[in-house]
Amino acid sequence: MRYLNHQIILKRRTDGLPCAGDFSLGEQWIDGCGAGEVLVRNYYLSVDPAQKGWMGSAVNYASAVVGQPMRALAVGEVLVSQAEGFSVGDFVVGWLGWQEYACVTTDKIQTKVDPTVAPLRYALGALGxxxxxxxxxxxxxxxxxxxxxxxxxxxxxxxxxxxxxxxxxxxxxxxxxxxxxxxxxxxxxxxxxxxxxxxxxxxxxxxxxxxxxxxxxxxxxxxxxxxxxxxxxxxxxxxxxxxxxxxxxxxxxxxxxxxxxxxxxxxxxxxxxxxxxxNHEHRFDHARRHLLDMIDCGALNYREDIRDGLASAPAALVSLYEGTNTGKTLVRLVD
CATH class of the missing domain: 3.40.50.720 (NAD(P)-binding Rossmann-like Domain)
Structure with a gap:
């Protein structure tokens, strides 16, 4: 099966505050995935202040690639798997980028997500x-x-x-x-x-x-x-x-x-x-368990600023620096 993948592409580097002009819309056809890869349909995209640094030219711990989908965490569902340990129907969070579908090797996957434990989008926020x-x-x-x-x-x-x-x-x-x-x-x-x-x-x-x-x-x-x-x-x-x-x-x-x-x-x-x-991944499981316990007992208040549609991602990033967002900013692609 072929998938038409719409993307938000990083068009240029910027050493100032991000703006909509730093990005462009792109699309590609995906025919499947190769050995050791999974094809994921993104449900929610993360919008984070750190992305400004990834877009810049200064030395940083990570960098977005000009001409490629904007570097971002996302959570979604595995549609095709050619990788050991991942099955069709699994939900995962990882470096999937600002796009509707992502064909990636498993090193881009952070963890599997159980949607019966907490809403999927929490994997990018309160539990992410x-x-x-x-x-x-x-x-x-x-x-x-x-x-x-x-x-x-x-x-x-x-x-x-x-x-x-x-x-x-x-x-x-x-x-x-x-x-x-x-x-x-x-x-x-x-x-x-x-x-x-x-x-x-x-x-x-x-x-x-x-x-x-x-x-x-x-x-x-x-x-x-x-x-x-x-x-x-x-x-x-x-x-x-x-x-x-x-x-x-x-x-x-x-x-x-x-x-x-x-x-x-x-x-x-x-x-x-x-x-x-x-750099502290050895602490992730412990931290998630503690946060999930707080959520389960109603001890953690948490707000989200959810935008709809892939095209809203650049404006959502800009809003972080305008101070108009409240809580974790997400882009919803699939309900």
């Missing part, structure tokens, strides 16, 4: 990259003590919304940063945050100092840039700073100028450590 990042970076890097003040940037996003709830279960004082008053209220009402500051307010830094009267012990940082330049001054002695993203930095070529932080790191004996979830 977002949840895994939140759980592992919080527990393994920040490892806060009870009553520590934990500051989380992009607190209303797919990762930040989970971090707040996990840190609250550890007995921490949770403070968030987000881009609107509505998102700030959401974080306090649903995600366990004690205080949330809208960083677009003119007096946001004064508000943040008031929300952290005892300083910041642990910083879950998904933005970097000008926001982190100010937060470093609030860090307590022996504080820990987890660098999980750099969404507030528009581009890395040329290297942006910023205040130097070395003196604060030295005097306060701060720990600053990067985190890339894919």
């Amino acid at each position: 990259l977002n949840g895994l990042t939140a759980y592992i970076a919080l527990n393994d890097i920040l490892s806060p003590d009870p009553e520590d003040t934990v500051l989380v940037s992009t607190a209303a996003g797919g990762v930040g919304s989970i971090v707040g709830q996990l840190a609250k279960r550890r007995g921490c004082h949770i403070v968030g940063l987000t881009s609107s008053d509505a998102k700030a209220r959401l974080c306090c009402c649903e995600y366990g945050y004690d205080r949330v500051v809208n960083y677009t307010a003119s007096d946001w830094l004064q508000q943040l100092k008031a929300a952290c009267p005892n300083g910041v012990d642990r910083y879950f940082d998904m933005v970097g840039g000008w926001i982190t330049d100010e937060v470093i001054g609030l860090m307590n002695h022996s504080g820990v700073h987890a660098q999980v993203g750099t969404a507030a930095v528009e581009g890395w070529s040329p290297v942006p100028l910023a205040p130097r932080r070395e003196r604060a790191v030295l005097v306060k004996e701060l720990t600053h450590k990067g985190f890339i979830a894919f």
